Amino acid sequence: MKARVFVTLRPSVFDPQGQTIADALHSMGYGGVQDVRQGKYFELDLDAATPDAARALAGEVADKLLANPVIESYRVEVD
Amino acid sequence: MKFAVVVFPGSNCDHDAYHAVKHVLGADAEFVWHKEADLKGADVVILPGGFSYGDYLRTGAIARFSPIMAPVVAFAEAGGPVLGVCNGFQVLTEVGLLPGGLLRNRSVKFLCEQVHVRVEAIDTPFTCAATAGQVLRMPIAHGEGNYFAPPDVLDALEANRQVVFRYCDAGGEIIDAANPNGSARGIAGLCNARRNVVALMPHPERACESAVGSADGLVVLESAVAALGSDGMLRTG
Numbered sequence: 596m597k598a599r600v601f602v603t604l605r606p607s608v609f610d611p612q613g614q615t616i617a618d619a620l621h622s623m624g625y626g627g628v629q630d631v632r633q634g635k636y637f638e639l640d641l642d643a644a645t646p647d648a649a650r651a652l653a654g655e656v657a658d659k660l661l662a663n664p665v666i667e668s669y670r671v672e673v674d
Numbered sequence: 675m676k677f678a679v680v681v682f683p684g685s686n687c688d689h690d691a692y693h694a695v696k697h698v699l700g701a702d703a704e705f706v707w708h709k710e711a712d713l714k715g716a717d718v719v720i721l722p723g724g725f726s727y728g729d730y731l732r733t734g735a736i737a738r739f740s741p742i743m744a745p746v747v748a749f750a751e752a753g754g755p756v757l758g759v760c761n762g763f764q765v766l767t768e769v770g771l772l773p774g775g776l777l778r779n780r781s782v783k784f785l786c787e788q789v790h791v792r793v794e795a796i797d798t799p800f801t802c803a804a805t806a807g808q809v810l811r812m813p814i815a816h817g818e819g820n821y822f823a824p825p826d827v828l829d830a831l832e833a834n835r836q837v838v839f840r841y842c843d844a845g846g847e848i849i850d851a852a853n854p855n856g857s858a859r860g861i862a863g864l865c866n867a868r869r870n871v872v873a874l875m876p877h878p879e880r881a882c883e884s885a886v887g888s889a890d891g892l893v894v895l896e897s898a899v900a901a902l903g904s905d906g907m908l909r910t911g
Binding site for chain 1: 731732735736739767768773774775777778779780781782820822823824856
């Protein structure tokens with residue numbers, strides 16, 4: 596079973612990379628892009644019998660390693 | 675009295691730390707590979723700078739699961755003096771011995787330059803030989819040194835006087851222009867509540883001899899000697 600984990604900086608945390616990308620887009624003429632937040636994306640191949648078990652396992656590894664809860668939050672999707 | 679210098683794959687200031695302790699300070703030093711199961715009887719532990727595990731995922735995120743980190747955490751929780759420098763600071767936040775985290779520099783640039791920091795607390799085993807308000811000139815070399823913690827955590831750090839070093843100008847003034855990376859409240863280094871775990875982004879071990887531009891960092895290592903004394907017992911504050 597596959598799971599996708601999206602890790603992003605918490606809204607209260609300044610994202611200098613996202614800001615730099617937004618600035619670049621503005622200089623390219625894309626004024627319609629108001630803001631950019633950069634994050635990380637993980638594809639997990641899981642040995643799990645059910646979507647709930649896959650979601651639980653993905654959440655556990657996100658809590659322990661993939662995301663740092665001090666600065667980041669995450670979202671899990673399961674096929 | 676012996677210093678352990680922990681070596682992770684990708685550490686690159688381990689030899690600087692070893693040299694500063696052994697050849698400049700004149701204390702015993704020993705490298706401890708990250709797969710070791712114990713700290714070889716060390717009295718002081720240094721987590722050095724570098725790029726452990728290539729900074730994959732997040733700085734320090736994978737090193738904190740190295741086998742040596744369980745003994746490091748146990749040593750710290752027993753009150754043993756632990757110094758984290760640069761990547762060592764990042765590892766200590768990831769493992770939870772220090773609050774907050776280190777974000778990408780606000781300029782998004784890797785910074786390699788000399789900075790000044792003001793000693794904000796001298797009741798730690800790595801600042802007890804300094805004077806309060808002393809200004810130290812040391813190099814930084816990092817891409818992720820922008821200290822972040824939520825406002826309530828920052829307030830608690832200030833209330834408990836856990837901010838140990840703050841970026842300042844050459845005269846000791848805390849101004850934003852002297853803050854190289856955007857760190858919250860100009861924080862360059864801090865300690866845990868018990869005050870035995872200290873970490874900073876600047877490199878004291880690279881500023882221990884005037885031949886390399888500054889000897890200001892030596893006081894950090896001399897403090898550990900003063901704090902431990904001849905019997906190896908920690909006494910600060």
